[in-house]
Amino acid sequence: MTAVKTAFDEGAQTYDRARRQLIPCFDDFYGTALALIPHQPQATFRVLDLGAGTGMLSSLVAKKFAQTRITLLDISQEMLDKAKERFAGMEERLEFIAGDYANGLEGQFDVILSALSIHHLTDTQKIKLFKNIHNALPEGGIFINADQILGPTPDIEQVYQETWLRQARDLGVSEVDLNAALERMQADRMAPLSSQLEWLRQAGFSSVHCWYQQFRFAVFSGQKGKGCTNLPT
Numbered sequence: 580m581t582a583v584k585t586a587f588d589e590g591a592q593t594y595d596r597a598r599r600q601l602i603p604c605f606d607d608f609y610g611t612a613l614a615l616i617p618h619q620p621q622a623t624f625r626v627l628d629l630g631a632g633t634g635m636l637s638s639l640v641a642k643k644f645a646q647t648r649i650t651l652l653d654i655s656q657e658m659l660d661k662a663k664e665r666f667a668g669m670e671e672r673l674e675f676i677a678g679d680y681a682n683g684l685e686g687q688f689d690v691i692l693s694a695l696s697i698h699h700l701t702d703t704q705k706i707k708l709f710k711n712i713h714n715a716l717p718e719g720g721i722f723i724n725a726d727q728i729l730g731p732t733p734d735i736e737q738v739y740q741e742t743w744l745r746q747a748r749d750l751g752v753s754e755v756d757l758n759a760a761l762e763r764m765q766a767d768r769m770a771p772l773s774s775q776l777e778w779l780r781q782a783g784f785s786s787v788h789c790w791y792q793q794f795r796f797a798v799f800s801g802q803k804g805k806g807c808t809n810l811p812t
């Protein structure tokens with residue numbers, strides 16, 4: 580995990596500026612994750628954002644759900660420091676924890692979500708994390724993961740990678756930001772979507788489903804208990 584921490588500590592200052600180019604489907608990707616949260620805008624509930632980084636996803640949650648308490652967990656203190664700047668004035672609703680979620684989770688949450696982070700774990704660590712997430716949720720609680728996935732075959736993986744590079748360049752990403760992203764991606768441990776959905780089922784989740792995919796980018800979830808409780812219809 581040291582390589583991941585170092586990569587994000589070093590990239591924290593410039594991380595935000597190329598997000599919309601590096602995630603060509605930005606609005607649908609984050610928007611789907613947000614739409615899956617099974618609560619009314621005025622509801623009070625607890626959210627844990629795994630690998631929250633500079634708070635991109637948490638900020639969307641905080642804006643849509645004005646009463647939530649959000650815990651931002653990240654291994655990089657530098658990324659969390661940028662998140663603190665983003666949330667200046669809202670601190671009473673937020674908790675910032677510097678730590679490695681592969682080492683276990685503390686506390687109970689109604690919604691656990693993550694964006695572009697869990698692909699840094701090995702498969703064994705992902706399987707363990709999914710179990711720990713299930714344990715940290717109440718009945719009806721939901722886990723939502725918006726992440727990069729590995730192509731299920733080498734030729735499909737090549738299409739994912741080439742499509743991503745072309746789309747990012749078409750959107751005008753600078754070579755500096757693209758190279759920084761490619762450098763960070765050296766530490767990626769992506770897994771195919773089908774494996775991850777199976778690991779969620781094995782961890783005890785129901786209604787395990789991928790709700791959105793655009794080549795490399797997928798949004799999938801599982802609920803604890805009966806499943807599809809209060810999901811948007």
Ligand SMILES: C[S@@+](CC[C@H](N)C(=O)[O-])C[C@H]1O[C@@H](n2cnc3c(N)ncnc32)[C@H](O)[C@@H]1O
Nearest residue numbers: 587630631632635653654655658679680694696
């Ligand atoms: C690509 S950034 C995504 C940040 C944010 N979720 C977003 O959507 O912009 C990945 C983040 O995950 C964090 N991260 C990676 N592995 C982690 C781990 N095992 N424990 C905690 N944070 C981790 C990194 O430090 C980094 O801030």
